[in-house]
Amino acid sequence: MLASSVPFCAQRSLPFLGELTREPVPRSTNRTVIQLRRKPREVSILAELSRLMAAAAGEIIRHQESPRFLSWMQREAPVRFPKFFDQAGDGRARRAMATSLGLALWNATPLPDNGYQPAPLPTPEAQDPCPCESAEPYASCCGQFAAFPGFEAEQMWLYVVEELSDEQLWQVGRAGVLPPDELEGAARRLIKGGSPRRALRLLAPLFSDPEGLTAEHEPLLGPLLQAFGAIESGMPGVALERLSATLKAPLSGALEMRRAAYLADAGQWEQAWSCLGRAQCEDSQRAPLPAVEVFLLLREGHTARAALRARFWLAQRRRSEPAGGSAIGVFLQQVAADPQATRAAYVHAGEPQPCQDFLAAMLRLD
Numbered sequence: 001m002l003a004s005s006v007p008f009c010a011q012r013s014l015p016f017l018g019e020l021t022r023e024p025v026p027r028s029t030n031r032t033v034i035q036l037r038r039k040p041r042e043v044s045i046l047a048e049l050s051r052l053m054a055a056a057a058g059e060i061i062r063h064q065e066s067p068r069f070l071s072w073m074q075r076e077a078p079v080r081f082p083k084f085f086d087q088a089g090d091g092r093a094r095r096a097m098a099t100s101l102g103l104a105l106w107n108a109t110p111l112p113d114n115g116y117q118p119a120p121l122p123t124p125e126a127q128d129p130c131p132c133e134s135a136e137p138y139a140s141c142c143g144q145f146a147a148f149p150g151f152e153a154e155q156m157w158l159y160v161v162e163e164l165s166d167e168q169l170w171q172v173g174r175a176g177v178l179p180p181d182e183l184e185g186a187a188r189r190l191i192k193g194g195s196p197r198r199a200l201r202l203l204a205p206l207f208s209d210p211e212g213l214t215a216e217h218e219p220l221l222g223p224l225l226q227a228f229g230a231i232e233s234g235m236p237g238v239a240l241e242r243l244s245a246t247l248k249a250p251l252s253g254a255l256e257m258r259r260a261a262y263l264a265d266a267g268q269w270e271q272a273w274s275c276l277g278r279a280q281c282e283d284s285q286r287a288p289l290p291a292v293e294v295f296l297l298l299r300e301g302h303t304a305r306a307a308l309r310a311r312f313w314l315a316q317r318r319r320s321e322p323a324g325g326s327a328i329g330v331f332l333q334q335v336a337a338d339p340q341a342t343r344a345a346y347v348h349a350g351e352p353q354p355c356q357d358f359l360a361a362m363l364r365l366d
Contacts, residue, residue, distance in 0.1 A: 045083050052080040053151075056105045057159035064113050066106055066121055070131050073102030096142040099132040108151035110160055112168055116177045118153050154182050161186040162193060166201050173205035180217050187223035196230035199223060210246045218254045222360065225258050244278075253282035257289060261355040264296055272296065272355075288362035290317070291328045294335050295358050298346070303339035310335035327365035 059072050077098040078085040088094040107120035124131060126139035134141050157178065161169065172178065178186060183202070190199040203224050206217070228240060244255050256279035263272035276296065280289055290313035297306035310332040317329060334342045346353040 048081045048083055052077060053105065053156070054159045054162070055080060056102075057109060057156060058163045060106060060109045061112065061160060061163040064111050066119075067133075069106055070099060070102045071133065073098045073105075074132065077101055092141070093145060095132050095134070096145040097148070099130070099142045100145065100148040103131065104148045104150050105156070108153050109156045110153055110177070112164070112171075116172055116175065118156075154185075157182055157186050158189050161190055161198075161202065162195075166198060169198055169201040170205055173202045176206070180220055184219045184223055187220070187227070191223060191226055191230060196227040199227040200231070203227070207243060210243070210248070210251075213247070213251055215250055218251060221251070221255050221258050225255075225262055229262055249282050250286070253279040253286060256282075257286075257292060258356075258359065260296070261292065261359045264299060264355040269300060287326075288328050288359065291331050291362050292355070292359055294332060295346075296355060298335065298339065298343045299352055299355060301343075303343055306335050306343075307339040310339070328362060331362075 055076065056069070056073070059076075060069050063069065074095060078094055081101075085094055085097060088097055103121060108118055110116045111119050121131075124138040124143065126143065127137045130136050130138045130141035130143070132142050137143075161172075164172065173183075183206070187199040187202050190196070190202065203220060206213070206220070207224065225240070240255070240259060244252060244259070247255055256275045260272045260275040260279065263269075263275060273296070276289070276293060279286070280293070283289070290309075294306050294310050294313070297303075297309060314329070314332050314336060317332075331342075334345075346358070
């Protein structure tokens with residue numbers, strides 16, 4: 001295809017949006033911090049695309065009919081994504097853009113009627129009727145224009161979970177259609193959107209059968225406790241006690257470590273230390289347990305003891321610590337050298353950093 005036959009919008013914006021669509025797209029700029037530094041116009045395009053993806057997921061899940069959805073895209077996409085569609089020249093170019101974008105969204109969206117898997121449509125042959133319903137052959141209609149870059153099902157799941165019913169969320173969790181990392185993202189999405197109970201509907205089937213859980217499911221403990229904490233006023237209770245008793249190592253220790261952080265933030269220090277002790281009994285040098293212990297001591301104001309424990313753990317880790325040190329090693333060194341200054345460094349606007357945030361950072365960085 002000659003470059004001159006591709007509309008200006010496709011030549012310039014499609015490659016840019018192709019780069020964007022390979023990253024999770026936030027639902028809206030006021031609910032999710034955009035981590036990438038982009039020009040204001042680029043962020044605005046990203047926000048419009050995100051809102052269109054959310055609306056498209058709702059339309060697809062409600063009806064699960066591709067012709068109906070592509071017709072919806074013809075009407076709605078130019079209205080919801082104007083910064084992209086306003087670059088089009090004539091009406092044919094806009095229709096082709098809506099069709100191509102609609103196909104990309106449909107092909108990546110998991111469908112309840114298809115076992116929560118996408119049901120991608122084949123690319124039309126040259127003489128097939130064009131999906132835009134113009135009654136022209138595809139090659140003479142939308143097939144003349146550049147195709148919109150494809151999406152991944154993982155991206156659409158972040159929007160789909162918000163459209164599923166409680167029963168459908170349970171089915172998704174029970175069927176195991178999402179790998180642990182995607183399940184974690186979907187659960188956190190629901191919690192961030194103010195639906196912790198729906199997040200539990202998604203996670204509960206998995207944790208109802210602890211025998212099938214492995215170390216790769218450990219990241220799911222974070223949103224699980226976060227959802228319980230949101231429902232039970234910040235302090236997960238009896239249900240997590242029972243779960244902890246049924247989990248096997250290493251998940252049992254990982255859960256106790258996270259419970260310690262949640263309980264410390266709730267001011268329940270005795271219970272927090274009890275949970276941390278159980279985690280340490282399972283594996284005392286498990287990352288990032290040493291750092292969590294020292295951080296809890298700092299939070300309680302026991303700076304001298306924090307320095308002593310930091311030096312102890314540094315000595316224990318010296319044999320296995322890689323050259324240059326890890327995030328945990330650096331933190332322990334800072335506490336050992338100056339616990340007062342380190343404690344002050346974790347206070348922002350007069351408030352100490354939550355233990356849960358510290359734990360999440362250590363898990364992410366180490």
